[in-house]
Amino acid sequence: MADPRPRTVEFRGRPLALPAGATLLAGLAERGLPQFQRSVRYHRPRAPFCGVGHCSQCLVRVNGVPNVRACRYEPAPGDRITTENAWPSPRWDLLGALDLVFGRGLDSLHGFRRPVWAMPLYHRVIRRLAGYGAPPTADPAPIAPPREIRTDAIVVGAGPAGRAAAARIRAAGRATLLVDRSPVTAPPADVGLLAGVTAAFLPPPGRDGEFRLAATRGREGMILRAPRVLLAPGGYDANLLFPGNDRPGVMTAEGAMALLDRRGNPPFRRALLVGGGARAMEMVDRFGAHVEAVVAPTQVHGTIAERAAELDIPVFPRTLLTAAHGRSRVRSALLRRRGGGETTRLSVDAIVLAHRRLPHVPLFFQVGARMEWRGSTGAYYPVLDDALATSVPGLFTAGESAGFVAPASAEASGIAAAEALLDRPARLADLPPRTAGEGPHELEGYYRELLAGRTGRGKLVACACEDVLLGEIDAAHRAGYRGIEVIKRYTSLGTGLCQGRYCVPDALLLLAQLESRPPSEVGFLTQRPPVLPTPLDAWASLPDEADPEAGP
Ligand code: FES
Numbered sequence: 005m006a007d008p009r010p011r012t013v014e015f016r017g018r019p020l021a022l023p024a025g026a027t028l029l030a031g032l033a034e035r036g037l038p039q040f041q042r043s044v045r046y047h048r049p050r051a052p053f054c055g056v057g058h059c060s061q062c063l064v065r066v067n068g069v070p071n072v073r074a075c076r077y078e079p080a081p082g083d084r085i086t087t088e089n090a091w092p093s094p095r096w097d098l099l100g101a102l103d104l105v106f107g108r109g110l111d112s113l114h115g116f117r118r119p120v121w122a123m124p125l126y127h128r129v130i131r132r133l134a135g136y137g138a139p140p141t142a143d144p145a146p147i148a149p150p151r152e153i154r155t156d157a158i159v160v161g162a163g164p165a166g167r168a169a170a171a172r173i174r175a176a177g178r179a180t181l182l183v184d185r186s187p188v189t190a191p192p193a194d195v196g197l198l199a200g201v202t203a204a205f206l207p208p209p210g211r212d213g214e215f216r217l218a219a220t221r222g223r224e225g226m227i228l229r230a231p232r233v234l235l236a237p238g239g240y241d242a243n244l245l246f247p248g249n250d251r252p253g254v255m256t257a258e259g260a261m262a263l264l265d266r267r268g269n270p271p272f273r274r275a276l277l278v279g280g281g282a283r284a285m286e287m288v289d290r291f292g293a294h295v296e297a298v299v300a301p302t303q304v305h306g307t308i309a310e311r312a313a314e315l316d317i318p319v320f321p322r323t324l325l326t327a328a329h330g331r332s333r334v335r336s337a338l339l340r341r342r343g344g345g346e347t348t349r350l351s352v353d354a355i356v357l358a359h360r361r362l363p364h365v366p367l368f369f370q371v372g373a374r375m376e377w378r379g380s381t382g383a384y385y386p387v388l389d390d391a392l393a394t395s396v397p398g399l400f401t402a403g404e405s406a407g408f409v410a411p412a413s414a415e416a417s418g419i420a421a422a423e424a425l426l427d428r429p430a431r432l433a434d435l436p437p438r439t440a441g442e443g444p445h446e447l448e449g450y451y452r453e454l455l456a457g458r459t460g461r462g463k464l465v466a467c468a469c470e471d472v473l474l475g476e477i478d479a480a481h482r483a484g485y486r487g488i489e490v491i492k493r494y495t496s497l498g499t500g501l502c503q504g505r506y507c508v509p510d511a512l513l514l515l516a517q518l519e520s521r522p523p524s525e526v527g528f529l530t531q532r533p534p535v536l537p538t539p540l541d542a543w544a545s546l547p548d549e550a551d552p553e554a555g556p
Pocket of ligand 1: 061
């Protein structure tokens, strides 16, 4: 049984007691919105954004190991935890002056080139000022020998859809392996479990029709083999671009939930809630007394409007967020109805993004599944047949990547996909309607108006991991660069720790406006696994056939 006593760690040189069983982020949330780091280029203040281990805004150094995500890390007694990329502290960072000095951005592609003899010096200085943390100081533990696991079916994702699917496949007598990147409590009986694992597809099934996934857990490498795979990787709350969107206090709905204190209080007093669909409704119900207003880039569903009216919360449908003000924390937000109108200023200390859920899709792209763009959510989804089978034979999906967002419908879709994987007739007619959409192509209109109304003042951060500005994307477009892959290579958008999760969907919508073509023609990033930070020696321990760079 876990020790329930508080754990004392050393945090920034001082003893700190944290509740047992809580992540570092949740433990510190008791004291207000934590700030762990500054941004990589401009040293802009940053605070936790996603709360689920996908962004790059809660990185700390633990016992000499850099870039540990505070929202995923459960501290052990005696841990030495420090913050990085800020001096003397993330709240008061001297290098924050860079943000003010380069108020319109820093052209690192063309600047710092002359005189030529000084370039090595520039590089040294820039490398010290920018980037994530410093290399590890701890001696690495020995690498575990790689393992090979063969099974009848692999299910990736242990959410409602994946768990239901794994249980159904196992009940049919097939050996089943359930894989998830997070800890999994109470997995289905008799199902093999690999938790805390990062997995990537190796080149597509060979003549033997077998899928191969390279997986790592810490510094342990594994090859997983199975003739059938069911992907249920779930989804996440999306980002939204607006001036000031990288301010501390801007967070996703998942981030807000991860920052609840022990009494269930949110990390804000008055929040602006962004969204007009089912996810926003959940947040109104959860945080109603702390919601200053509901604003949606698209339409607002009638049920939200009714609920908000009951709670006396003003609602702003089809509205642009034209600015978030405040330096160390959001203090206010400016709104303007789409199509023109009065500007409204609201005093808020947080902006909670709950306007759309997006599916995790990198594994589908890696394995070469056919994908389609859905304008209703502004995201790619795998193309599926009626049995939830993808275009890759033997590969099925369920849950959010199939458009089933609510837990009950995700679970039902997991059972249906498992039946299809078992070559049994799936009861698809019994499935609830898919609920992935929020509104038809309205986000494209939001970004059209955002671009048209830009004043050019201040920084609008399009990629928070790498501090890439909207102005840089615009400049790349004017210089003749086209398509998301080329824009990525030119600007470094999408190359940070979130691997494009929070910037690429919106960058596609922006580029569609700039390039006057549909987002699907702007393309998608070439997937280069692993998509999560992984110790290189774990990959190096795998047999040659597991070369993760060997594309399909
Ligand atoms: S808040 Fe921890 S990774 Fe996003």
